[in-house]
Amino acid sequence: MATKVHMEALSPTMEEGQIVKWLKSEGDQVSNGDVLAEIETDKATMELVARGEGILRKVLVEEGGTAPVGDVIAVIGDEDEDISDLVGGDAADDESGAEEEAAEPDDEGAEDEEADVAEAEDEEDEEAEEDEEAEADEEAEPAPKKKEAEAPAAAEDGERIKASPLARRLAQEEGLELASLEGSGPGGRIVKRDVEKAVEEGVPAEAEAPEVPTFEPDAEEDYEDIPLSQMRKAIAKRLVQSIGPIPHFFLTVDVDMTRMVEARAQVNARLESEGVKISFNDIILKATAMALKKHPECNAHWGGDHVRRFNRVHLGVAVAIEDGLITPVIRDAHRKGLAHIAQEVREMAGRARDKQLKPEEYTGATFSVSNLGMFGIEEFTAVINPPEAGILAVGGMEERPVAVDGELELQTRMKITMSCDHRVIDGAQGSRFLQTLTAILEEPLVALT
Amino acid sequence: MPEITYREALNQALAEEMERDDSVFLLGEEVAEYDGAYKVSKGLLDQFGPQRVVDTPISELGFAGLGVGAAMTGLRPIVEFMTFNFSILALDQVINSAAKMYYMSGGQISLPMVFRGPTGAALQLSAQHSQACETWYVHAPGIKLVTPGTPADAKGLLKASIRDDDPVAFMEGELLYNLKGEVPDPEDGDFVIPLGKAEVKREGADVSIITHGKMVNLAMQVAGKLEKEDVDVEVLDLRTLRPLDVEAILATVRKTNRAVYLEEGWPYVGIGSQIVTTIQEEAFDYLDAPVLRVTQADVPMPYAKNLEKLAKPDADRVVAACNRVLYRD
Numbered sequence: 133m134a135t136k137v138h139m140e141a142l143s144p145t146m147e148e149g150q151i152v153k154w155l156k157s158e159g160d161q162v163s164n165g166d167v168l169a170e171i172e173t174d175k176a177t178m179e180l181v182a183r184g185e186g187i188l189r190k191v192l193v194e195e196g197g198t199a200p201v202g203d204v205i206a207v208i209g210d211e212d213e214d215i216s217d218l219v220g221g222d223a224a225d226d227e228s229g230a231e232e233e234a235a236e237p238d239d240e241g242a243e244d245e246e247a248d249v250a251e252a253e254d255e256e257d258e259e260a261e262e263d264e265e266a267e268a269d270e271e272a273e274p275a276p277k278k279k280e281a282e283a284p285a286a287a288e289d290g291e292r293i294k295a296s297p298l299a300r301r302l303a304q305e306e307g308l309e310l311a312s313l314e315g316s317g318p319g320g321r322i323v324k325r326d327v328e329k330a331v332e333e334g335v336p337a338e339a340e341a342p343e344v345p346t347f348e349p350d351a352e353e354d355y356e357d358i359p360l361s362q363m364r365k366a367i368a369k370r371l372v373q374s375i376g377p378i379p380h381f382f383l384t385v386d387v388d389m390t391r392m393v394e395a396r397a398q399v400n401a402r403l404e405s406e407g408v409k410i411s412f413n414d415i416i417l418k419a420t421a422m423a424l425k426k427h428p429e430c431n432a433h434w435g436g437d438h439v440r441r442f443n444r445v446h447l448g449v450a451v452a453i454e455d456g457l458i459t460p461v462i463r464d465a466h467r468k469g470l471a472h473i474a475q476e477v478r479e480m481a482g483r484a485r486d487k488q489l490k491p492e493e494y495t496g497a498t499f500s501v502s503n504l505g506m507f508g509i510e511e512f513t514a515v516i517n518p519p520e521a522g523i524l525a526v527g528g529m530e531e532r533p534v535a536v537d538g539e540l541e542l543q544t545r546m547k548i549t550m551s552c553d554h555r556v557i558d559g560a561q562g563s564r565f566l567q568t569l570t571a572i573l574e575e576p577l578v579a580l581t
Numbered sequence: 582m583p584e585i586t587y588r589e590a591l592n593q594a595l596a597e598e599m600e601r602d603d604s605v606f607l608l609g610e611e612v613a614e615y616d617g618a619y620k621v622s623k624g625l626l627d628q629f630g631p632q633r634v635v636d637t638p639i640s641e642l643g644f645a646g647l648g649v650g651a652a653m654t655g656l657r658p659i660v661e662f663m664t665f666n667f668s669i670l671a672l673d674q675v676i677n678s679a680a681k682m683y684y685m686s687g688g689q690i691s692l693p694m695v696f697r698g699p700t701g702a703a704l705q706l707s708a709q710h711s712q713a714c715e716t717w718y719v720h721a722p723g724i725k726l727v728t729p730g731t732p733a734d735a736k737g738l739l740k741a742s743i744r745d746d747d748p749v750a751f752m753e754g755e756l757l758y759n760l761k762g763e764v765p766d767p768e769d770g771d772f773v774i775p776l777g778k779a780e781v782k783r784e785g786a787d788v789s790i791i792t793h794g795k796m797v798n799l800a801m802q803v804a805g806k807l808e809k810e811d812v813d814v815e816v817l818d819l820r821t822l823r824p825l826d827v828e829a830i831l832a833t834v835r836k837t838n839r840a841v842y843l844e845e846g847w848p849y850v851g852i853g854s855q856i857v858t859t860i861q862e863e864a865f866d867y868l869d870a871p872v873l874r875v876t877q878a879d880v881p882m883p884y885a886k887n888l889e890k891l892a893k894p895d896a897d898r899v900v901a902a903c904n905r906v907l908y909r910d
Contacts, residue, residue, distance in 0.1 A: 298838050298869040317908050318686075324838060324869040325908070 134218055135184025135311065136211035139199040142178035143491050149173055150198040151205070153188030156188045162208050169205075175494065179486040184208045184312075189215050189527075210447060295322035302327040354443040355550055356428075357435070364439070368555040378434075379554040385566045388574045389529050389544045395576040399411050403471060411448075413503045414474040416526055416548075419572040422464035424499055427565040431498050431558050433519040438518075439556050448517060451481045458484045459517065461497045482564045505529060511547035521556035525549040544571075582763040587729075588734035590764050591621045591753065595659070597767065598743040599629050602657060605743055605795040608644055609661030609698075610633040618663045619758050630793075645671035645696070647800065650677045652694040657743060660874030662698035665714035665752060671696075672717065679748040680723030687838040695742045697751035699729070701795055703757075703865040705889060706883035713846035718750040719822050719855075725749040725776060726822040730761035731744035732798030734820055737774030745776060754795040777821045788903050791856060793819040796894065800843055802900040812907065822852060830856060831864045835849040840904040843899055847877040870906040875899050 137360045139149050152170040156162055166182045186208045191207040199549035209215045209479035293310045295303070301308050306327065313321035313330050328492055360368070368379075392415060410434045424431040424445045433440040445466040448459035462473060483489050499521075502514040505528035529549040534543045548569070571578050584594075599605045606629075607622055616623040626634040637644040641662065646660040647716050647855055660727045662668040668675065675706040682690050696718075702711035719726045727749055735753065741751040765772045782797055783804050790800040799852040800905060801903045804814035819826060840860060842853035853874035860872050878892040904910045 290746045296869040298867055301866045323908055 134189070134213055134215045135182075135186070135209055135309075136204045136218060137180075137182070137184075137194075137206035137208060138580045139171070139201050139203050139205050140144040141201045142179060143173040144450050144495065145175070146173040148176075148200045149193050151193055153572050154191060155196055156182075157501060158186045158188055158191055160184060162188050172487065173397050175487075175491065176484075176489050182208060187211050189213070190219055192219070198500065212358075223346075228396065234405055241448065274358050280524035283354050283539055288303075293322065296321055299323050299327050301330055303330075306331050311414075339532060347388070347493055356393050356441050356443070358401050358441060359438055364555070368434075371426055378516050378518060380516060381559065381562075382549050382551055382553050383559070383562045383566055384511060384549040387546045387548060387570050388534070389546045391458050392573055392576055393529075393544050397468070406471075408474060411477075412471050412473050412505070412529065412546075413479060413501075413526070414470055415449055416503065416524075417462065417465060417473055418468075418572070419469050419569055420470075420499070420501055421447055422572055424567040425466040429553075429561045430557055432521045432563045433498065434518065434553055434556050434557050442498040444498070446496055446498045447480070448494075448520070448523075449477055450500060450502035450514070451454065453483045453485050453487070456506060458489060458494050458502055459497060460489055463496075499523070501526065505546070511549055514551050516551050516553055518553075521553040522562070523551050525551065583766050584761050585724060585732055585764050586758065587732045587735050587753070587760045587762070588621055589759040590732040590762075591739055592623055592625075593764075593767060594736045594743070595625060595741035596626050596628060597624065597771075598810045599625065599633060599787065602743075603633075603653065605657040605659065606633040606651075607661060608637050609646060609900065610637055610639055610663050612636060616847060617661065618885075619755065620662070621753075621758070635740055636771045638726070639673040640666050644673060645674040646678065648694050648696075649674050649682070649692060652679075652692040652748070653682065653690055655836050657693045657695075658742065659695045659697060662696060664710065664755070665698050665700040665718075665750075666710050666712050668696065668698065668714065675718065675724065675748075675750070676721045680721045682909075683747065684723060691746045692748045694748045695739075695749050697742075698753060699758075700721045700752035701754050701756075702877075702889070702893060705884060705886060706882075707884040711882035711889075713844065713877065713906050715752060715822060715844075715846055715852050716850060718752075719852065722812045723748070725824065727776060728752045728794035728818065728822060729820065730757070730792075730794050730818055732760060733764045733772075734774060734780075734818075736764050737772050738776065738820065740771070740773045741776050744773070749776070752794060757795055757798075760798070772800065772862040773822070775825040777826055779817055779819045779826035781815060781829070781833065782818045783814065783816040785813040785837065787813045787815075787837055788841065788907055789817055789837045790843055790899065790903070791817045791819065791830060791833065791839050793822060793852065794817070794845065796845055799896060799899065800893065803896050803903065806896060806900060807903060810910075812903065814903065821857075824852075825859070827853070827859055827863065830859055830884070834864045835867045838867055839903075840872045841873065841899065841902045841906060843874050844874070845894065847879055848874055849879055851876055870908065873902045873906055874898055874904050898902040 142149065149171040152172050154169045155167050162168065162182045162185065164185050166180055167179045168182050168188070169177050169180045171180045187210065189209045190207040192207070193199045197207050203219070207215050207218050214291070214444050227380065230327060295310055296317070300310065302315065302324060308330055310322060310325065310382065313322050313326050316326050317323040346421060377444050396410060396412065396415060428441045428443060430440045431445055444464055447462045447465040449462060450457050450459050462468065462476055465473060468476070480489065480493065497517070497520055500517055501525040502523060503526040504512055505526055509527050511527040512525045514523045529544050529546045533540045534544045548566070550562055550566055607625060608611050609617050612622045613626040613631060613634045622634060645660055645668070648660040651658045661670070679694065680838065700711040700715060702797060706871070715728065716722060725745065725747055727738050729738045730828050739751060760768060764904050774884060783790060783801060785804065790803065792800045797816065800816045804816055807814050814820060815833055815837055817829060842856050844852050851874070852874060857872045875894045875898050883889050883892055901910070
């Protein structure tokens with residue numbers, strides 16, 4: 133029984149995928165679960181696994197080609213199985229596919245074969261119009277013509293598989309793919325007993341509907357859903373009308389990093405022997421997590437009809453990659469030490485650049501941080517990643533003269549701009565959070581309090 | 582429980598209801614002096630007198646209209662048609678008056694009346710006298726239709742029909758009048774079966790034969806036959822065709838996943854069409870096979886015995902239909 137290989141949704145937002153590499157070639161033996169190809173999604177390069185057994189008979193989308201989610205990109209079948217209608221079925225709706233088929237070298241029969249398929253389909257239509265008794269008579273006819281013999285047993289004409297409504301429902305409940313079942317009813321209709329037989333004999337269950345893993349809050353996940361007050365609803369509604377769909381507003385602080393520069397130098401000197409190096413970004417992440425822990429009103433999601441405040445801090449860290457950006461998530465950043473955060477960020481950013489992050493590693497953040505300081509950006513605003521309610525845009529550090537008690541003093545300063553979703557965070561709340569953050573960054577000892 | 586005939590059961594129901602409520606009266610051709618063409622009203626003239634058991638001329642439209650008028654004034658007439666074949670003459674009174682008066686009077690006038698008599702074919706009565714008339718009566722909203730297939734149902738349902746405040750067509754069967762069956766003893770209290778309730782006449786797991794009226798007995802025969810082949814047939818007797826017991830139909834389909842509708846009438850827009858529609862609309866996902874119908878052939882009933890036999894539904898055809906939905910053929 134031939135199995136179609138579909139382009140699967142390998143990320144939560146994927147609409148099409150590009151074949152980076154076929155790991156199996158036409159003619160290769162394939163088992164259920166084998167990695168067939170590497171697919172580049174909108175987020176990462178993922179593995180596409182086989183959901184059937186047999187020979188990889190036909191590759192329909194070459195390396196470098198793209199296909200929308202759901203399209204058939206290959207066919208797995210038995211060695212001598214006729215898959216012309218699986219391949220040809222597509223050719224019917226897709227001219228380029230038809231050309232490809234016709235242009236196939238060493239396949240003089242290709243055109244004839246297609247003609248046969250077309251005829252067989254016509255005939256099936258006619259059959260469908262005749263009543264069952266006539267069909268029975270036809271079955272009794274001796275020596276069926278070749279093309280009839282080729283008609284697939286499961287009566288799969290193109291996309292349509294004949295099955296009783298009950299058989300369809302049972303197959304779905306049992307997780308069986310109808311195409312993998314043999315129909316014993318009239319015209320190859322799959323009926324209840326066929327599904328029962330398959331269940332009894334243990335036909336390999338259809339691989340679970342391609343699962344798109346996203347971060348799921350676990351039982352320990354600690355948050356509080358706050359119903360919206362009328363005022364909160366009005367604020368939400370009005371502000372979306374003004375700047376939509378997320379009504380951003382921006383708060384900027386100018387932070388004195390002088391002491392933090394010294395502290396970092398000391399810490400890194402200490403950690404050098406362990407091969408760990410703390411970056412300013414790591415420090416900002418740690419400080420942000422600590423400040424969020426104190427201001428859960430900023431560590432929140434907009435839920436449409438409620439605001440969800442988290443007590444745990446999962447920080448999204450924007451990482452630039454070759455053709456975009458991705459935000460790996462540091463889980464429970466508030467509980468992790470600087471060295472731990474540093475290592476984790478480095479490791480995840482590396483895999484992000486190689487597009488090897490798993491979806492559950494880049495979803496589920498409660499707040500995000502974007503840092504463009506290394507590009508010499510003085511200050512900027514970042515766009516909120518919904519449903520999160522806030523993001524920090526961190527600029528570069530520079531030495532600047534600052535007036536302190538009537539004297540000019542050179543300080544290392546850094547600007548941080550927080551984008552807030554006004555539906556969730558009000559100006560004063562965001563400001564208090566930034567005060568806390570500033571205090572931590574300016575006075576490293578505060579972190580110990 | 583005493584065993585009595587379908588005819589006696591009807592007679593008991595009439596007598597009991599006339600005894601209970603003196604607004605109930607019977608009229609029709611030969612119902613009084615002759616005790617009814619099929620002796621259903623035997624003894625009633627003696628018991629209730631000529632005011633309440635009334636012989637009419639051979640004028641179906643006339644006496645059906647008389648019944649409608651009497652019902653409008655608050656009496657509870659039972660109009661006997663010698664057979665429902667003859668009631669075709671009376672359909673204007675049935676469909677245009679009886680079925681619509683409650684609606685057209687804005688609910689002011691109800692018609693508590695019963696039209697009763699045999700429906701369907703007997704033996705060699707040819708095209709005009711062998712018709713199953715259910716569809717004509719059930720098509721228009723406003724009239725209930727009851728089709729008992731056993732003596733007990735005949736009694737319990739006729740009593741309920743007489744007590745119902747809406748017009749009820751009550752269809753019996755010529756070949757049923759001598760059928761014997763257990764009916765609760767009148768001594769044991771009032772035996773009334775509510776309208777609109779189907780009954781599983783035989784529990785089964787593999788295929789449902791849904792049917793009504795006389796055909797219930799054929800369905801039971803077929804169930805017995807198929808039992809010998811290890812096929813477990815459920816027989817659902819609708820008993821009332823309007824209002825229809827949709828839940829009972831869906832329940833049996835959900836249980837067996839296969840159904841055959843068996844009826845005496847013609848297939849075209851027949852009762853079975855309505856049942857199949859109901860099933861496919863409401864229980865589609867439970868079906869393992871198309872619902873099939875076994876009906877009279879789509880021809881006027883032939884007189885010739887051999888042709889009549891071919892035109893009527895019989896056990897072989899019902900067995901074949903069951904086998905088809907069971908994918909046994």
